[in-house]
Amino acid sequence: MNTKKVKTIRTLIVVIVCSIITIGVTVGICCYNYYGYINYKKLYLEDYFDQNEGTNLSTQEKIQKAVKWDADVYTDKLNIQYRDPITKEFITEDKVSNDEAENVNAYYENYVLHLPKYFDINFYKVLTSYYDKETKKTELSVAHYFYFSNINYNQIKDFSPQYIYMTFVDGVGEESDLALQEALDEMSENELSVGNVSSIYYYSLTSSDNQDVLATYSLYDNPRDVYEDDEDEDKSYYIYQNRCAKSYDNNTVFGQTRELTFCVYYINDSDEGDKELINIVEGTFTPELNDEDEILTNEEFKALNSNYKGYNKEFYQDSYNAFIRPKIIKTGLLTFGITLLLCGLLAFIWLYEPKATENAKSKSTKKKR
Known part of the structure; x- marks a missing residue:
């Protein structure tokens, strides 16, 4: 298979995997904060009951x-x-x-x-x-x-x-x-x-x-x-x-x-x-x-x-949504940024090919000739 085509497929797979991880982690954290994070519920009730x-x-x-x-x-x-x-x-x-x-x-x-x-x-x-x-x-x-x-x-x-x-x-x-x-x-x-x-x-x-x-x-x-x-x-x-x-x-x-x-x-x-x-x-x-x-x-x-x-x-209603929405957006953006950065670093490691290795292979080929 063409080396260039292999690299393209490999890059595409890495991008898809990193995107799934980034989006999945962001959505998961946001859902947890909305449904399961008890401290947000406490903060909401403190505000609601003044x-x-x-x-x-x-x-x-x-x-x-x-x-x-x-x-x-x-x-x-x-x-x-x-x-x-x-x-x-x-x-x-x-x-x-x-x-x-x-x-x-x-x-x-x-x-x-x-x-x-x-x-x-x-x-x-x-x-x-x-x-x-x-x-x-x-x-x-x-x-x-x-x-x-x-x-x-x-x-x-x-x-x-x-x-x-x-x-x-x-x-x-x-x-x-x-x-x-x-x-x-x-x-x-x-x-x-x-x-x-x-x-x-x-x-x-x-x-x-x-x-x-x-x-x-x-x-x-x-x-x-x-x-x-x-x-x-x-x-x-x-x-x-x-x-x-x-x-x-x-x-x-x-x-x-x-x-x-x-x-x-x-x-x-x-x-x-x-x-x-x-x-x-x-x-x-x-x-x-x-x-x-x-x-x-x-x-x-x-x-x-x-x-x-x-x-x-019940928590999941308009009042709770209005209170927690800014917090979810802030948490989501922060999670998305950090996860994207980490996935980008991981993608770089996966796709990185040292030039020194390529040069060494080229010299080895010339000596054999």
Whole structure:
């Protein structure tokens, strides 16, 4: 075979092999960084949940992002009405001006209840979906949540948001109001705290193989006030979440009755005296109904056009893509450059033929002649 043709074929093979190696390594590294590199997921969640203690987002934005992360679909456009626990007047966009009210200057705007005396309240209905390995079907689960933020820590001495409770009774009207008041009186007299307790919102990142917790992310609050004599200047304040579950008599699930009357209250468990129950706000809630005038099923709720689409705790979506794209491009270019350089060096070694060897062969041929 012609020597020149052999060299051409050899060069072509080397170029193809080096190209495959360069592209393969670059694509492999980029795919690993996108799907498997846990540190990028941690960085994304730190940015998503604004872990720099409220430097970028308002509390309302943080709550909405947290709900969006957890939910398959969600909404805050719900049939809920808040009222003052003393005057029983409903709280609207106009600030409460009655001096006898528990929540003077309170108002409800853009689906957020602002209680200057205590905190702000967001209320969400959240649907999540998961694959059940036993039934081999995708199951749907619905829950209702209160979120407490912009907490006024100066209102109550030694205020601890984990002592914010929520409870409810079936129905609306005088009988339900009386039943709710009787429940509060019973808890107050017996120093009980029967209700759905609040806790710090958090999301835990776990490993895919053994579900070990790799990192935990909470929502930092922007409290309006803190204790003036608080010695711990580095103390962090968080947004709290309360899942509305069972009624006071434990017979009804929140959202599964046509009408209900609820209250959010606080148990002041200070060392200075007995437990004090503070009724902060009351309200009524009516779940969505279908054309048959029945409470929506989970499937019907998921299909509503008025809902917002969430991430259902999945990474591979628009928010994650926007965050990681610049990092993937940077890593890909760097990997491509380094791999191309190494493959070029390898190709040079494969194709290199010392001239000294060729000259030696030429002289040897002449001597034989």
